[in-house]
Amino acid sequence: MLPRLLAIMMAARYYGLELDPGEFRPGAGETVPSAAALSSWAQNAGMWSRALRLRWRHLFTVSGAGPVVLLFNDGSAGLLTGANPENKIVLIRDPRAPEADPPVPVDELRLAEVWSGEAILLRAERSQAEADPPFTLRWLVSVVMKEGKHLRDLLIASVAISFLTIFPPLMVMQVTDRVLSHHSYSTLFLISVILAVAVFYETLLGYARRLIILVVGVRVDAKLNLQVFNRLIRLPLDYFERHPAGETMYRVTQVNTVRQFITGKLMATLLDLITLLVLLPFLFYLNAALAWIVLVCATSIMLIILAYLRPIRAIFAKVITAETLKNAALGETIFGIKTVKSLALEPQRKSLWDEKVAEVGKWRYQMGRMSNWPQTLVTPFERFMWMGVILIGAYLALQDVSGGYQVGSMFAFMMLSQRVSAPLVGLARLIEEWEEVAGSMGQAGEVLNRPLEMDASSGGLRPRFAGSVSFEDLTFTYPGTKLPALDRVNFSIPAGTMLGLVGRSGSGKSTVTRLLQGINREYSGFIKIDGADLREINLRHLRSSFGVVLQENFLFRGSIRDNILSGRPGLTLEDAIRAARLAGAEEFIERMPNGYETYIEEGSPNLSGGQRQRLAIARALITDPRLLILDEATSALDPESEALVNANLLRIARGRTMVIVSHRLSSLVNCDQIMVLERGKIMDIGPHAMLLQRCPIYRTLWNQQNRHMQNEGSGHAVPAPTLLQGD
Structure with a gap:
């Protein structure tokens, strides 16, 4: 075994976990397992793991929490088991050495010859709060806030740009009040140089800010998609059986709307508010009366939008419902296109689609009409914010008989007021757009915040299976039904048994296989595999040990x-x-x-x-796999294909337990045991020949399927042909 795999396995054993080397997935083109691939392997087994680069001084701080895997330059690995800061040595264990051998003390010089800093930290398991956080706005904001370094740079750039924004209006004010009045060419030249420098730095900082926003958006998008897919595949199977695929896909894609809002409009508006905090005091310094006009108009716009939030929210909920049903119809048509084509159902599906599109159009029209009112009412206030500044500023200039009012100040105020009013109006519109984002958040949360499969990625036993199976007084009822699918079922089979399950439709055959796979766990009684309660077994380990x-x-x-x-x-x-x-x-x-x-x-x-x-x-x-389930695996095959599959059953069954569900009893005659189910109860269990003699239900099913093989005048069935045996 590769030494790096062995080192990870030894570190996992320290925490009581047994990793399966067969589950390790190397990266594309990797001949030596990489740190990322090894870390993913440990994470998939339910451990907390992180690949990173360490320095010599870090080894003294991480050594006390458990073994740390050091990846050496030659493709091997070692376990950091301890450190002695006084003697400046660390203790390294070779994973290939006998367990009785003590770790080797190594100093910094010797370690530097073979190790460049690659290491893997492991823990028993990730905390529930970190591994499975609910999908909420708070969680999304926390993801964004983890980009602390980039956000700090973004804040610095925004503040710098805000101060640079003041320079052009100031220069215009100086040009108007001083250059034109005194015909000063030297002052004009100086102002031009200052403006050129300010524009240069503003351009540079603007580029840097947009780049940082892009980086933050890409990183958040990657984390969000990883989290969404991780939660989606860990939802229980019955969720996907009860919800159309198109509906699920539409709800999940609403995550992108929320992400774009947070890293796009929300972040841009918050950054503009920084500009507002810088410029607003300067506006009051230039002209307090005109500054109050800007504030009053912006506040009026915000109040108008807030007044329409509730009716818009009610209509938008109906838009979301209609969109969900429309996408469910689309997904159902695409996934069932073979049936649509074969039965010529195109007109019916088109009629259904037209109906769903009309419903969406109706509610979007209603929402558009409702949204049009606040847009209409705020327009006069928006226009007055800049037109009023001009008119009232001109009036104040005409009323200033002393000549103290400077025209340049009015021009500077006009330029800056646009930069101040935009964030205020943007904040008001942001509140309006939040209704759509909140709806999208709710749609995605309908899927992503559902309970996940228990022990899907961490916790639980990971035994090595031999294949014995037992059901002990097991009763199971599907949600929404009253009659039990399985009623007080008791049976036990040793490892290596071929067990056939027969019975009429609805007798509970497939339910037995679903329970064995851990798809449904809300049952009374016990299911045991090799004596271990199935509820205590890690789900992923259980299913990876099955073949289905x-x-x-x-x-x-x-x-x-x-x-x-x-x-x-x-x-x-x-x-x-x-x-x-x-x-x-x-x-x-x-x-x-x-x-x-x-x-x-x-x-x-x-x-x-x-x-x-x-x-x-x-x-x-x-x-x-030690256990193989064939659930109606041959019922849809033609006779030749079925014969080929059946001919290999005995060869496939060697060394493993097999559970075969089939309506065709001819494929079960060589099973060691055949269990006959009827309305969730076991009617009989035994070999084929014995069941023909003592089980009326089995005999009836056999005779119905093998009338063509009966001798004339005889009511006894001809024995089924023996399956071919491979070598």
């Missing part, structure tokens, strides 16, 4: 090899070939134009149903 093949399996865009190796991307082509051979997929893959590099488009149109199923089985087998 469904009736309809989704293949991702990419090559056949990528699809087979999707569960373990670090494995090689030889591993993919081995899994394909075991699943009976090798023969058709080799006939493909590009073999294992054949590209699969979305929906896998270039593959038959049998080929898709065999690829899905190969994908499930690539992790060498």
Whole structure:
């Protein structure tokens, strides 16, 4: 094993966690595991981990909290287990050395020869508050505030620009009052130089400020997208089963509206308010009467907008609801386009779409009409803020018989008043736009703030499974129903058993497999795997130990090899070939134009149903699962494809427990045990031959499916053919 992987595993054991080296995913083109890949591996296993660069002096401060993984230049690694500041040495353990060997004391000179500063810090698990913060405006603001260094630079640039903004109006005032009055060319030249310098620095600082805003926006956007996707994939499966994909996608994309508001209009307005704080005192210094005009007009605009917030909020809620339903209809049509085309449902779907579009248009029109009133009422105040300054300033100049009122001051005030009124008006409009942002926040929170799957990424047991399964007095009822899907179910199978599940539709067969995968955990009784309560097992570890093949399996865009190796991307082509051979997929893959590099488009149109199923089985087998679930995996196949899959079942089953759900009893005759379910209860369990004799339900189902195999005049079924066995 690679020494870097071994070092991370030893550090994890210190915190009581066992990492699976098969789950490590190296970066593209990496021959030596990078710090980022190793840190991600630990995080996916439920640990808090951070890759960073340390200096010699830092080793004395981090050594007391647990082992620190140091990544050496030659691709190996060591564990920092202690430090002695007095002797200026640190204690390094080689992960490949026997556990009984003591750590090696190393000084700064020796360590510098092999180590350039790369290290990985590990902790038992991330705190719930940090790992799963609720999606709120407060959390978004906290994400932005973490960019403290950039925000500090942004503040400095904004304040500097605000002071530089004062220079042009001052210079205009001087030109008007002094240069023109005294015909002073030297003063004009000096003012020109000052203006040129001010414009240069204002341009430079403006560029820097826009660049900083861009950097902050990109960084916040990246963090936000990572957090959103992390929460989305950790939602329970029943949420996605109960909500249309189009609705979920629309709600989640509202996050971008909120992010753009925070890093765009909100940040720009706050920065303009800094300009306001700098310029407003100067306006009162120039002319207090005109400054009060600007303040009164801006306050009036704000009050008008605030008065219309509540009715706008009510209409916008209806706009959001209509948009959600419209996008749900669009997503449903796209995802079900095969059914739409095959049943010629285009007119019906178009009629539904027209209805949803009309509903959205109606409420957007209503909102536009309501929003038009504050826009109309504030226009006179906006115009008066600059027109009134001119008219009243001219009146004051005419009334000043002493000649103390300077025209240059009025021109300077006019220039600065525009810079002052803009932030005030912008703040008022910001409050109006907040209604839309608050609606978007609520839409995204409807999805992202739902309860996540328990123990999806941290906590819980991570045992090595052998494959024994037991249900003890288990009762489960789906939400919204009264009758239990499983009612006091009790059974136990040893490791390595092939268990078949049969019964009429709705008898509870698929429910058994859902509970085994931890999809639903609100049941009474116990499910135990190798004696461990399933509720106590880490969900991710549980599911990675299972292989699951469904009736309809989704293949991702990419090559056949990528699809087979999707569960373990670090494995090689030889591993993919081995899994394909075991699943009976090798023969058709080799006939493909590009073999294992054949590209699969979305929906896998270039593959038959049998080929898709065999690829899905190969994908499930690539992790060498101890438990394999086939849930109606052959019911949709043609007889030839089904025979190919069934022919490999015994070979696939070697060394693992298999749970096979099937309506076709012929595919279950070689199972060690077959469990017959009826309305959530176990009617009988035993081998095929025994059930034919003592279980009326099983015998009836068998006779219904095998009438063509019965001898004339005989009511006894002909034994099913023995499945082919591979070597």
